[in-house]
Amino acid sequence: MSTLKKIKDIVIYKDEHYNTFPNVIRRTDGSLMVGFRQATDRQKKYIAGINKNFGKVTHVDPTSKAVYITSEDDGATWQKKVNVIYDDFVYGVQDPCLNQLDDGTIFATFFMWKVFKKNDIKEILPSDRIIDDRYVARTDNAYSIRSFDGGNTWDEPIPIDYPGKRSICVRGNIAVLDDGAIVLPVYGDNNAGEASKVVLLKTYDKGKSWEKLSVIPQLEGYGFYEPNIFKTESGKLVVFIRTHKIGEKSVYDPDSVKMSPLITCESFDNGKTWTEPAIREFYSPSPFHPLRLKSGNVILTYGYRYKPYGLRAILLNPECTNFDETEEVILRDDGLGTDIGYTCSVLLNNGDVLITYYYFDEENGYRYIAGTICREV
Template sequence: MKTPLCLLLLSVAFIQAEEPSPPKIPAEVWQVAPKAMFPVMHRLPDGRVAAVIRAGAAHLGLAGRLDMIFSSDNGKTWGGQVVVNDSPLDDRNPAFGVAKSGALVVSFYRTANYDEQGKYNPFLGKEMSTWVTRSEDGGKTWQPPTPIDCAAHGFGSPYGRMVTLPDGSMLMAVYGDVVGSKGEMKTRRETSHVYRSTDDGRTWSRLSQIGSGKTQLNETALLLTRSGRLIAAVRSRAYELWTSVSDDQGATWSEPKKLAPAWVHPADLIEAPGGVLLLAGNRVGPFGLIGIIGSTAGEFDYAKRFTITDTLTSRDSGYPSGVLLPDGRILALYYSGSDHAHKDWARPHVAAASFALPGQ
């Protein structure tokens, strides 16, 4: 009898065998930050580019903290690394936004669920909490973090770039579920939510849930298009990629539609010339990043994907975050444990890819 994992691996192998390889576009790549992971990038009001990154530990570890790095030359070089938050617990999973006032806002998840040997165990019943911190001096200093109440869905893990609406309110994607004992795992329901702030990112409350709960969803990228439509690209618990849209500033969402198969996740969204660029980690193999150009209505065709980089060494990689550069090129940050083509880069590291969109 085949286990669900065996069936999933067989399906991945079938995808690799049957689907033609997507075209690979030219891209420049370089290392940005050694010993770092999970970048979330934003362009600042003064023209700089900034990214919040996980530092201090690997994918898991109590020493995990959140730092911010800055670039004044559109991502070619980075510096000015500052600590955003570093508590005795594991500070991780950031979301990053810029308020209408220009204040920088970072929300994050904190967990104490590590045993005496330092091994992560989500069933220990220790602290799991969600926080927000702000900087009013361009990221030089950060205010003491304040908690966000996510009890409605057990715990809350922020994700991706925050959205600032024309009226100054801010939206942020947060996912969670109720974590109990191992025996309750089958009844857990992961859900993706949108939180809103109406006071420049200082306080947050739950606004809506993406989807009816029929499909379990977690890490969610949000984009506000120039038309006012919000697009969400959402990772599912089955490791697939789904999309949803909202035309009422995030109050309600369309029922999500499946876009990509298992192991193509998570995503980022950028409005670019000619439509909306979706970036995603390719964990099917060869491991790297893919892109899909869709419409500003939120329609994407997975068959039209293209490869940006394909030299990463494992599935523990990806998490792209991109911005549109003044010259029309795209700058994307991502992380990797190591890279076949750059064996001298740190393990792990945050890297950058710069590329022109196909046909431009």
């Protein structure tokens, strides 16, 4: 089995905003597009020290919007000014994910938060986030949005709805079946006190309507989050799931590494049924992203949110079955805290891999969109 060789790290986009959660595609014209979430940076106001109240303020903000930049030279240089995918007057936009369809359509997804003053809320829900004891952030819904001209214009967001749906979020890319159907994994859909689950949805009309295809079997004691789906060369579907072991301890504690294992499930019937969840011996409370390489092998990348903080990857065979034989590759270990990761990769023209993610390497520094280029050797 081959391995991975790191070439270099790059800065894709950095300014005075809080830039996070990137997703990258190659457009039909050959250019690269990176979508990400951009918000006001409030760290100096709310955070005294690295990662204090991590995620409570910085990942929920009513100013957040979905934006993108492009590169016309295969990632060597990038636009200096962002373009807007969607910006809402009331809601904060979260986790834009991009998918280039064969017919030229860019199919994107995101979900949104709404922030209230705490005094205006009659009842605090278990899923609500309390900010500075003054505000309440509540999940709104997940949405799809489309561009038919390479991202120059976008249609209006359409809610991702299906019968019996409860609150859901989305972070991850799609799989396209042989009949043209789009399969999208979402997460949440749970009542108070229940663990978050992964639900597979299917659409034949690019998100105008959805049907509930299946639910990934639960593993007792774990919540399932931010799944990514991958279609192997044989047509098998594999879902890579971020997980949190349910308990009183935070998964971000230094001794909590094994509380967030990668869990995978497989489907041999286009997502109708799934194998039982399998725990893989790779750990991080961050989503995992698969990409097929020119060799047919699959690179699986993830932000590593434990010391030494950084970026890691594993190399899988074409059917993603060799978890017990592959070895973890450390691509970066110079991060300063847990607020990093959310990888998404794309092939460059020479066969190298560009991994995008968000990062910071200065104490309380700006979060920026970073890239690491590596090569299968």
